[in-house]
Amino acid sequence: MEPPTPPRRVTIVDVARHARVSTTAVSKVLRNAYGASPEMRAKVRRAIDELGYRPLAAARGLRGQTYTIGVMLPDIRNPFFPEIVDGITGRLADTDYQVFLGPGGCNDEQTEARITEAMIDRGMDGIILIAPVSARSRLEHIAATVPTVVVGRHGHSPVYDTVTDDDVTGAALVVDHLVGLGHRRIAHIEHHETDPTRIVEMPNAQRADGYRRAMQAHGLADEIDIVSTVYTQQGGHEGARQLLARPQRPTAIFAGADIVAMGVLDALAEAGLSVPDDISVAGYDNTTFASFGPISLTSVDQAGREIGSNAVRLLLERIAERQKTSVQIKLSPTLVARRTTARVSG
Amino acid sequence: MEPPTPPRRVTIVDVARHARVSTTAVSKVLRNAYGASPEMRAKVRRAIDELGYRPLAAARGLRGQTYTIGVMLPDIRNPFFPEIVDGITGRLADTDYQVFLGPGGCNDEQTEARITEAMIDRGMDGIILIAPVSARSRLEHIAATVPTVVVGRHGHSPVYDTVTDDDVTGAALVVDHLVGLGHRRIAHIEHHETDPTRIVEMPNAQRADGYRRAMQAHGLADEIDIVSTVYTQQGGHEGARQLLARPQRPTAIFAGADIVAMGVLDALAEAGLSVPDDISVAGYDNTTFASFGPISLTSVDQAGREIGSNAVRLLLERIAERQKTSVQIKLSPTLVARRTTARVSG
DNA sequence: CACCCGATGGGAAACGTTACCCGTCAGCGG
DNA sequence: CCGCTGACGGGTAACGTTTCCCATCGGGTG
Numbered sequence: 001m002e003p004p005t006p007p008r009r010v011t012i013v014d015v016a017r018h019a020r021v022s023t024t025a026v027s028k029v030l031r032n033a034y035g036a037s038p039e040m041r042a043k044v045r046r047a048i049d050e051l052g053y054r055p056l057a058a059a060r061g062l063r064g065q066t067y068t069i070g071v072m073l074p075d076i077r078n079p080f081f082p083e084i085v086d087g088i089t090g091r092l093a094d095t096d097y098q099v100f101l102g103p104g105g106c107n108d109e110q111t112e113a114r115i116t117e118a119m120i121d122r123g124m125d126g127i128i129l130i131a132p133v134s135a136r137s138r139l140e141h142i143a144a145t146v147p148t149v150v151v152g153r154h155g156h157s158p159v160y161d162t163v164t165d166d167d168v169t170g171a172a173l174v175v176d177h178l179v180g181l182g183h184r185r186i187a188h189i190e191h192h193e194t195d196p197t198r199i200v201e202m203p204n205a206q207r208a209d210g211y212r213r214a215m216q217a218h219g220l221a222d223e224i225d226i227v228s229t230v231y232t233q234q235g236g237h238e239g240a241r242q243l244l245a246r247p248q249r250p251t252a253i254f255a256g257a258d259i260v261a262m263g264v265l266d267a268l269a270e271a272g273l274s275v276p277d278d279i280s281v282a283g284y285d286n287t288t289f290a291s292f293g294p295i296s297l298t299s300v301d302q303a304g305r306e307i308g309s310n311a312v313r314l315l316l317e318r319i320a321e322r323q324k325t326s327v328q329i330k331l332s333p334t335l336v337a338r339r340t341t342a343r344v345s346g
Numbered sequence: 347m348e349p350p351t352p353p354r355r356v357t358i359v360d361v362a363r364h365a366r367v368s369t370t371a372v373s374k375v376l377r378n379a380y381g382a383s384p385e386m387r388a389k390v391r392r393a394i395d396e397l398g399y400r401p402l403a404a405a406r407g408l409r410g411q412t413y414t415i416g417v418m419l420p421d422i423r424n425p426f427f428p429e430i431v432d433g434i435t436g437r438l439a440d441t442d443y444q445v446f447l448g449p450g451g452c453n454d455e456q457t458e459a460r461i462t463e464a465m466i467d468r469g470m471d472g473i474i475l476i477a478p479v480s481a482r483s484r485l486e487h488i489a490a491t492v493p494t495v496v497v498g499r500h501g502h503s504p505v506y507d508t509v510t511d512d513d514v515t516g517a518a519l520v521v522d523h524l525v526g527l528g529h530r531r532i533a534h535i536e537h538h539e540t541d542p543t544r545i546v547e548m549p550n551a552q553r554a555d556g557y558r559r560a561m562q563a564h565g566l567a568d569e570i571d572i573v574s575t576v577y578t579q580q581g582g583h584e585g586a587r588q589l590l591a592r593p594q595r596p597t598a599i600f601a602g603a604d605i606v607a608m609g610v611l612d613a614l615a616e617a618g619l620s621v622p623d624d625i626s627v628a629g630y631d632n633t634t635f636a637s638f639g640p641i642s643l644t645s646v647d648q649a650g651r652e653i654g655s656n657a658v659r660l661l662l663e664r665i666a667e668r669q670k671t672s673v674q675i676k677l678s679p680t681l682v683a684r685r686t687t688a689r690v691s692g
Numbered sequence: 693c694a695c696c697c698g699a700t701g702g703g704a705a706a707c708g709t710t711a712c713c714c715g716t717c718a719g720c721g722g
Numbered sequence: 723c724c725g726c727t728g729a730c731g732g733g734t735a736a737c738g739t740t741t742c743c744c745a746t747c748g749g750g751t752g
Contacts, residue, residue, distance in 0.1 A: 009708090011707095011708055011709085012708065012709065012710095013708080021731080021732085022731065022732045022733075023708090023709080023710095023732085023733095024710085024711090024731075024732055024733075024734095025730095025731065025732075026709095027709065027710060027711090028710095028731090030709095030710095031710080033710095033711095034729095034730095035729075035730060035731070036730075036731085037729080037730065037731090040730080040731080054463065054467050055467065055708085055709075056408075056467055056469065056707090056708055056709075057404075057464075057467045057468040057469070058403075058404045058405075058407030058408055058412060058468060058469040058707090058708080058709095059404075059407075059408055059707070059708035059709045059710090059737095060708080060709055060710075061404030061405075061407075061709090061737090062402075062404055062405050062408060062707090062708080062709070062710090062736095062737045062738065062739090063708090063709050063710040063711075063736080063737055064709080064710060064711085064737095066404060066468070068464075068468060070446075076422065076427075076428045076431060076447075077425070077428045077634070079423070079425070081422075082422045082423045085422055085449055089449050098460075098461075098464040098468075099449055100416075100446035100447065100448060101422075101446065101447035101448075101449055102446060102447075103431055103435050103445055103447055114444075115444075117400065118403075118414075118444040121400055121401065121402055121403045121404075122403040122404060122412070122414065122444075122468075123402065123403070123404040233634075233638070262638055265639070265640050266638065266639035266640060269639055269640045270639065288423070288579070289635075292579070292608055292612065293611070293612035293615055293616065294611050294612060294615045294640075294641070295640070295641075355738090357737090357738055357739085358738065358739065358740095359738080367701080367702085368701065368702045368703075369702085369703095369738090369739080369740095370701075370702055370703080370704095370740085370741085371700095371701065371702075372739095373739065373740060373741085374701090374740095376739090376740095377740080379740095379741095380699095380700095381699075381700060381701075382700075382701085383699080383700065383701090386700080386701080401738085401739075402737090402738060402739075404737090404738085404739095405707095405737070405738035405739045405740090406738080406739055406740075407707090407739090408706095408707045408708065408709090408737090408738080408739070408740085409706080409707055409738090409739050409740040409741075410707095410739080410740055410741085
């Protein structure tokens with residue numbers, strides 16, 4: 001058991017004294033800055049190791065960087081986000097940067113504000129916002145204060161970079177796949193959105209749009225059937241129930257997210273319908289849920305890891321050059337066909 | 347679009363000037379410290395609002411607290427952890443504290459060290475370690491430096507508090523339930539552990555122990571059958587395959603975690619066995635997976651929210667009184683019987 | 693009326709690090 | 723041999739906040 005009063009922390013002054021150099025010199029070595037000879041570097045590094053010195057990020061933050069990057073997640077429960085986080089940490093593993101996740105409060109503007117403010121107040125060097133719901137002006141305000149990358153939200157701004165997946169194409173992949181299996185009555189469950197900006201920028205809206213356009217492209221404009229609920233399991237359950245109540249039942253349901261598809265499967269099981277014999281189901285995100293054997297959900301894969309990795313790259317670039325023109329990266333999704341979709345029966 | 351060069355931040359000096367008081371006075375108001383009259387407080391608060399001042403945590407950290415609490419998660423993917431996190435943030439919602447999550451690198455001592463060091467370097471006021479795998483001495487070293495609460499790991503230390511769930515009892519609940527349904531050949535899949543301390547302290551080992559003891563208590567010592575793999579879906583799959591290869595197949599499988607049970611279900615489906623008719627399956631953690639309709643997995647509920655909430659309470663107490671004697675909280679799990687367990691057939 | 697006390701306000705020195713700028717010194721060309 | 727240059731090392735003032743302590747003041751007590 002250690003002494004209950006923590007021993008005073010080793011500071012840069014201790015290192016300087018131990019190495020018989022100035023604190024300035026130590027600081028230079030730490031930051032690989034100009035003005036230190038190789039011998040000096042070696043001497044200082046030895047002292048650092050001997051004393052077990054680690055710079056105090058809080059003190060650094062007061063002057064310059066904190067070597068900390070904040071990631072705001074809207075919802076830890078969504079099994080798609082870990083992929084993105086993996087991509088982020090993976091790319092940051094061999095840098096001095098450390099990532100911290102801000103626990104999101106499920107798509108609530110106020111919680112988002114609290115978290116982003118907390119990140120700014122803690123002097124984070126850059127932040128990555130994953131599928132934020134806040135107003136555009138709010139995002140730009142954040143980006144004006146600290147280097148920012150927005151992930152999973154379409155619509156670009158001159159002050160922040162974005163990384164998105166092409167949701168329109170993704171939705172089309174699903175429709176193409178289902179049409180290829182002979183389906184015509186393909187319904188879609190979307191996340192209800194009222195805010196005009198979000199209708200343009202949020203991925204869920206883009207998916208609905210992609211669905212619409214793909215249906216039209218296949219000459220199925222009359223069959224377009226969209227139910228608006230929310231992107232949760234309950235939302236999927238509710239949406240499926242509404243669709244089953246239609247005079248003519250759809251032969252396939254395209255849920256806007258895997259979690260929604262979970263709710264759909266649940267509702268179909270309750271209704272005594274079998275998948276895919278009676279009805280086909282597809283999701284979006286290719287989460288572990290989807291790949292899980294007994295479920296085996298057809299889904300769209302977003303390459304979350306690449307999304308995260310790209311977000312970090314852009315962020316580091318922007319930290320290095322604050323004023324650079326903003327970049328938009330759009331990645332292409334792929335379809336993973338599994339056992340919940342099949343050739344239409346009858 | 348905001349000006350590209352962020353305007354200088356409002357500081358405590360600005361507030362003081364605007365309110366025509368000293369910076370000391372502002373600081374006192376901010377911290378609700380002694381020595382400020384009600385009028386002074388009102389005046390300062392008005393100035394704060396008018397200027398939109400927010401204290402810079404980095405600067406605070408240099409002198410005192412950062413109002414930041416770090417939570418180390420071993421694996422974001424485990425659907426049980428969000429519950430704990432919810433409990434943590436819920437209790438912290440109306441305080442000045444902010445939580446940040448350290449993305450764990452899947453049960454790796456080195457990653458744990460990196461994350462905890464990063465938290466300490468950033469001057470966090472306290473940290474919560476969820477199911478850490480590091481050596482006891484390492485945990486005590488951390489706790490000697492910063493107030494610490496360890497969650498989900500048995501074995502106590504004088505320097506840190508712990509919150510655990512009674513895993514022995516939880517395992518017994520499952521065995522009792524299965525025995526009550528007429529099962530005798532009940533197998534268990536555990537997470538393989540070699541480190542002697544961890545065998546005592548880790549929840550997985552406790553569950554295996556609880557299983558053993560409960561089997562003995564029911565006079566089923568001869569039926570004890572444990573497969574050692576890992577707590578992942580693959581681990582469950584592999585474990586189930588081993589069990590199916592037994593000359594006499596078990597009639598029930600108790601997986602040490604829900605994710606493991608997922609793998610088991612997967613393997614059973616592949617083998618053409620139906621659940622629960624041919625074989626019963628139970629998990630542990632009562633994750634959303636388990637409650638999902640089409641799966642409907644019998645599981646043990648750990649009340650993650652309460653675990654998190656208790657962890658925060660202990661942490662705040664320890665932050666307030668650094669030297670207090672350590673506390674161990676052990677919560678009681680409950681069984682949630684669902685459709686993957688049934689009366690033994692034949 | 694002198695004295696003391698509690699309540700209130702502020703001055704100034706930390707906290708650990710970085711960034712600006714200035715000195716020194718060796719080597720070089722003229 | 724002199725002055726210039728570039729490389730290197732260090733002194734010191736910030737950064738924004740808290741904390742220790744001292745000053746002031748009004749009123750109650752002896």
